[in-house]
Amino acid sequence: MNLVLVGRIVGIYALIFGVTLVGPVLVGLWYREAEVVHFLWPMVGSLAGGAFLWLIGRRHARELSVGDGYLVVALFWVLLSILGAWPLMNGFGLSPVDALFESTSGITTTGATVIAGLDSMPRSLLFYRQQLQWFGGMGLIVLGVAVMPMLGIGGMQLYRAEAPGPLKEEKLTPRLTQTARALWMIYFTLTLACAGGYWLAGMTPFDAVSHSLSTVSTGGFSTHDASMGHFASPAVEAVAVVFMLLAAINFGVHYLVWLDRNPLHYLRDTEARTFLGFVLGMVLLVGLILYVEGPYDQVHASLRDAAFEVVSIVTSTGFGTVDFAHWPDFLPLLLIYISFVGGCGGSTAGGMKVLRVLLMVKQGAQEVRQLIHPHAILPLRLGRRIVDPRLARSVWGFFALYTFAVATLTLLMIHAGLAPLDAFSAVATCLNNLGPGLGEVALTFQTVSDTGKLLGVVAMLLGRLEILTILVILSPAFWRR
Template sequence: MHPSVILRILGVLLAVFSLASLPPMLVAWIYNEPEITLFGYTFLVTLLTGLGCWLPFYRTRYELRPRDGFLVTVLFWWVLSLFASIPFLLMDAPALSITDAFFEAMSGLTTTGATILTNIETLPRSILFYRQQLQWFGGMGIIVLAVAVLPMLGIGGMQLYRTEAPGPIKDRKLTPRIAETAKTLWYLYLAITIACAVAYWVAGMNAFDAISHSFSTVAIGGFSTYDASIGYFDSSLIEAIAIFFMVISGMNFALHYFALHDKDPLYYFKDPEVQAYLGILLGVSIVTVLVLQYTGVYTDWDALRYGLFQVVSIATTTGFGITDFSLWPIFLPLLLFLTSFSGACAGSTGGGMKVIRILLIFKQGSRELKRLIHPNAIFAIKLGGRAVPDRVGEAVWGFFSAYVFVFILLELAVLATGVDIVTAFSTVASCLNNLGPALGEAAANYQSLPDAAKWFLSFAMLLGRLEIFTLMVLFSPMFWRH
């Protein structure tokens, strides 16, 4: 492990992240808001700290090893969240504590969407834009962006990409060079964001809201510029646009690339993960709509409108809302939360355990049933007609076990802070799955939770964003041995 290399990389990444303060400064200037000074301070502090970490070691030349990649990734998300919280700490109203400011920043960067803020529409436009922008950067992962820069500085980025990329199979590259892969992903991410913003604007949003909501839609983040979220607009067209972009943002971005590159939309229908993903969305939507109709909560059209939107929003771990689903009858709120555990596809901006893992677990369970009937037979697990290596299956089961174990520990920890069991279950599930909305005391927002609970939940957000093992490996004694 090379501390000098790690500090050098952190310095570069912080210096790059300091540029994130410039767009909100421009918004503050356009709307003549005093927050332009606030973001100016944030820019200088972040930039100077980054340069301070980088300059003493700028001549250091070492290739990142796997252990270095894990440590840099985890440190960067914590450090980044700390510096991202500066604008929330410095703003006049509402006055936030360090805990609340860090929670909001972590929630934004991990695209969780949980918030401690109320009366959001009264906040300055620059602060609103900054919140949305945090989610946009966090969506694809600012470290993936940095991977495109690091090779030019003499530092390889493959180990960063592997620890940041979601899903059980992490070595798939769109192009031969990792830097080109990162650039390709970001160009695609940017193009989808622009398309989403234009669609929102054409549907009736003003330019500010269209851009802001496109950030959180494509990032599958869920932050909004209004307390009522997408429900503020009360527009079926806007909701349909949101559904479309939430669905495609929940798919593997590599799949989008190959479908566009080869001009073959059949890629989506051939991919077993997408088939399972769309099947889950369709199945849960049908159940939800039928229950809403049967219980008389909504009429036929409204049941379809509200049911479909909330299922897609929760299942993809976006977290937008057009109604308070926590008040829905019988098992529906729990069903939606359980659906968020499967989340979106690997290689997407979504959270959860990823559909590919759920699909593999299902196939392995099916194989064990077959073995009970035919003990001597050999059954291979296949996806898309190809056998899945046993090592991948073992990794999936290991991840699933760790996910459940961590969830139980975090729920007990939050319960120990004095929170009721419904609130503890839903907030931990929401933060670990990078979802946002919760039940119980946190149904509206997380403001009323104890500070200790907010720190546990911030930790859960990072665990979910880095998919458990990237962070848990740092707690292994073997990791620190030479």
């Protein structure tokens, strides 16, 4: 284990985080807010600590092993959650546990919150929350991968440890640095387009930029307590739905669309096609039930709310126009269930990812066919591609760990004081990086005990790093390498 090199890389990320605090400082200066002082000490502390760690390891060997990559990623997300809590304690006056919960929720793009009264908050602090989600959406790890080769450090091990989805070996371009830069270019372009769409739909420039940061990152933080319901605008909701869907599709598909100037790639890609079909089916089902059993007199009104909430939940964004926890029949629980599916691999969305769910469904169907034709050779296919059996096994292993994490954390949440259904939804919303839940956690985690909030922090980190990275670090075998 190359701990000196690990410290050096973590130091680089601390430096990057310190530089990002310039954003809320500039916003505060623009609006002449005294609250900019709350960012100065965290900025100085991050830059000084990062510089110290970098200087210690600046002459060290530059080889980064697989184990080093996992350790750097785990330490980075924990460190960033702690550093991100610093301005929140100063600016919002939050307790250390509340600040850590809010910071982790932001950087993991979960969107669960312990803060109320957002409409009266200083804009610099509001922008800081949105910015946390934007950097966490694509991952500062990927940003670092684009930068670190300039410093003589390879980043493939970091990319494998942090990239979402089961196909971590695939790159958009032959060189990893080009891949990272292509990802960030797509991400930045989508953010600009989303901000422009919101502005044209009637948002103020500040709200448009702020909400674009949390839409493309599928984070869900808002600058208003009523979230997207504050605007009561079909145009705003339409922009949000379009960009939540785009953010939840594999960025590799976006890259192909841009490269070939051909949007048909969205339909040719098996995972993207399945995702869009699943969303459409859920919208129609939820809209129909709302029209039949809910307080809607017109189909288009029920479909409008169904479309927004289904897309918001399945993409793990968590914006709201209505409180779906009070919807009729089984709809509240259904929406929590579909949050486990999540978006596509290689996107900013949370959940288990559509590709994994699709592979499990296909393998289940294959097992049934194998029982009917025991001597037949039936390879598992994804489109025209034959799936490696090792990938199928890894998907089922991931599902087993995910299920175990849900069960264990739910029991612990009940022990922390939540009712069983509230505990399950709290774990689901944190582990799937969703945000809103049911019951006590439908809108905020304010009333949850400190123990419950710390469990939420653990669940959010497990969900953002897809469980395996954290479990690798906790394994005794990892430290005996």
